[in-house]
Amino acid sequence: MHGNTEAFESMFIARQPVFAPDESVWGYELLFRSGLDNVAIIGDESQATASVIADGLTLATDGLDSKARILINFPEELLVSDAGFALPKDRCVIEILENVRPDKQNLDAVRRLKGAGYVLAVDDFFGQEELRPFVELADIIKVDILALGTDRAHIESTLAGLPRDVSVLAEKVEDNETFNTLRDMGFSLFQGFFFSRPEIIPGRKLTAAETTRLQVLGELAKPDFEPARLADIIQSDPSLTYRLFRYINSAGFGLTKKITSVKRAIDMLGMVRVKQWLRSVILADLNPSPKAGELAYLAVHRAKFLESVCSFSNRQTCKADSLFMTGLFSLLDAMLGMSMNDILKSLPLEEDVVEALNGSGDFYDLLRLAATYERGQWGETAQRLKRLSLDSFQAELLYIQSRSWAQKTLGYSKAK
Structure with missing residues (x-):
C-alpha cells in the first residue's frame, strides 16, 4: 500500500463549508494535509495545492451541488507560476494566503488572474495595511474573527476600511451568537463550526x-x-x-x-x-x-x-x-x-x-x-x-x- 504514497498524498484533503446569511451552503474551502509522517504539517504549500489542482478537486467535489464555490489556497510559488489557470474560473476561488507579500511579481500574477475573470479572495485579514494592494483587487476578503477579538468597534473599523464592492467572509466563527452578530453587522459569508454547535430552542418538542x-x-x-x-x-x-x-x-x-x-x-x-x-x-x-x-x-x-x-x-x-x-x-x-x-x-x-x-x-x-x-x-x-x-x-x-x-x-x- 505504501508503494503508491505519492498518488495517495495528493488526495488527502478536508473540506469546510462556507455559509450565506440564510445558512444555505455557498461553497467550501479545501484544506490539505501534506506528508504521511506523524507530524502532520504542510511543509510545502505549493506542492499541496498543486496536488489538489491535479487530483483532489474532483475527489473533494464529487457529489456536491455544481453551483457550490470552491476556495483553494494559493501560496506565492503557485501564484506566480500561473497554476490557477488550471482551475475552472466559474467554480473556483483563488485564495491568496496571508503570508504572500504584494510585491510587483505577486501583484502582476494576481492581476493576470483578475483579468481572466477569476474570483479572488484574501485570507486571514484583520487590518494589515501591507495587504492593502491585494485588498483593492479582491472580490472576497476573509476576516479572521479570532484575531480581531470580540471588540465590536474594532470589527466595525476593519469593515469600514474595506472597498465597498467586496464580499466580506467571517472565518473562525465558532458559535451561533457570533454568527448572528456578524450577520447583523453586514458580513455576507461565514466559515467555522458554528453550524455544528447546538442552538437549543427552549421548550422545543419533537414533531x-x-x-x-x-x-x-x-x-x-x-x-x-x-x-x-x-x-x-x-x-x-x-x-x-x-x-x-x-x-x-x-x-x-x-x-x-x-x-x-x-x-x-x-x-x-x-x-x-x-x-x-x-x-x-x-x-x-x-x-x-x-x-x-x-x-x-x-x-x-x-x-x-x-x-x-x-x-x-x-x-x-x-x-x-x-x-x-x-x-x-x-x-x-x-x-x-x-x-x-x-x-x-x-x-x-x-x-x-x-x-x-x-x-x-x-x-x-x-x-x-x-x-x-x-x-x-x-x-x-x-x-x-x-x-x-x-x-x-x-x-x-x-x-x-x-x-x-x-x-x-x-x-x-x-x-x-
Whole structure:
C-alpha cells in the first residue's frame, strides 16, 4: 500500500463549508494535509495545492451541488507560476494566503488572474495595511474573527476600511451568537463550526414526523432487529424505495441488470449495508434545511469513518455497529435544536454510545479524532492516532473511503 504514497498524498484533503446569511451552503474551502509522517504539517504549500489542482478537486467535489464555490489556497510559488489557470474560473476561488507579500511579481500574477475573470479572495485579514494592494483587487476578503477579538468597534473599523464592492467572509466563527452578530453587522459569508454547535430552542418538542424517524432509527439499533422488518420499513415509504433503487443501480455497484425489487436489493447488499444506508437517509430526512443537510453529511461521514477505524485500532474488542451509531447521532442536537440528553431519552442505545454522545468514554476519543480531521487540526490528529496506535496512512485512506461512501449514500440530496 505504501508503494503508491505519492498518488495517495495528493488526495488527502478536508473540506469546510462556507455559509450565506440564510445558512444555505455557498461553497467550501479545501484544506490539505501534506506528508504521511506523524507530524502532520504542510511543509510545502505549493506542492499541496498543486496536488489538489491535479487530483483532489474532483475527489473533494464529487457529489456536491455544481453551483457550490470552491476556495483553494494559493501560496506565492503557485501564484506566480500561473497554476490557477488550471482551475475552472466559474467554480473556483483563488485564495491568496496571508503570508504572500504584494510585491510587483505577486501583484502582476494576481492581476493576470483578475483579468481572466477569476474570483479572488484574501485570507486571514484583520487590518494589515501591507495587504492593502491585494485588498483593492479582491472580490472576497476573509476576516479572521479570532484575531480581531470580540471588540465590536474594532470589527466595525476593519469593515469600514474595506472597498465597498467586496464580499466580506467571517472565518473562525465558532458559535451561533457570533454568527448572528456578524450577520447583523453586514458580513455576507461565514466559515467555522458554528453550524455544528447546538442552538437549543427552549421548550422545543419533537414533531410527529421526527418522532417516527427517531423511533425507526432506534429500532434499527436494536440487536434483536428482525430482518423481515427492514423491507417493511423501506416499502412503507415510496421515497425510500426509490432512493434504494437509485443507490443500488448507481455506477458504483457495476450491475448489468437493474434491481427493481426491495427484497432483491436487500439480498444483494446484505443486512448490514442496507441498515447503514437506511439509517443515513433517515437521519438526512430529519431536517430539510441546507445547514442540516451539511450536518447530515458530516454525521454520515463520521459514522462510516468510526466504523472503519474500529478494525484497525488497538482495542481488545471493537463494536463496529455501535461506533457507526455514535458518529451518526453525534450531531443530532445541532440538527434538531434540542439538548442531546432530551434526544437520547427517545433512543434505546447502548451505554457506550450514550456515554460518547454525552462527551465521555472510549468511543468519544474516536469521535474527537473524526472532528480533528474535519477541522484540519493536523497536529492533534497525529497525537490521537498515536494514542490509539493507528497508522496515519491507513486512517487517512479510511477517511477518504468513508467520504466517498457518504457522498454516494446521500447522493440524492446533493443532486437537488
